Amino acid sequence: MDQFSNFMKDFWNDEEGLETIEILLILAVLISIALLFKDRITSWANKLFDQVDKQLPGS
DSSP states (O other): HHHHHHHHHHHOOOOEEEEHHHHHHHHHHHHHHHHHHHHHHHHHHHHHHHHHHHSSTTO
């Protein structure tokens, strides 16, 4: 039982790979937000490109 408790303490204190998990969680949140607001982001980008097209010479 002592071996198991030592293993669990070491496992709990081991921080190897935590940065990877944090990055994956941040990416998951960003992707979720992008999917939720996909229509708004698309319309905003289209408006932005339309404004740029109007400002280009020869348009």
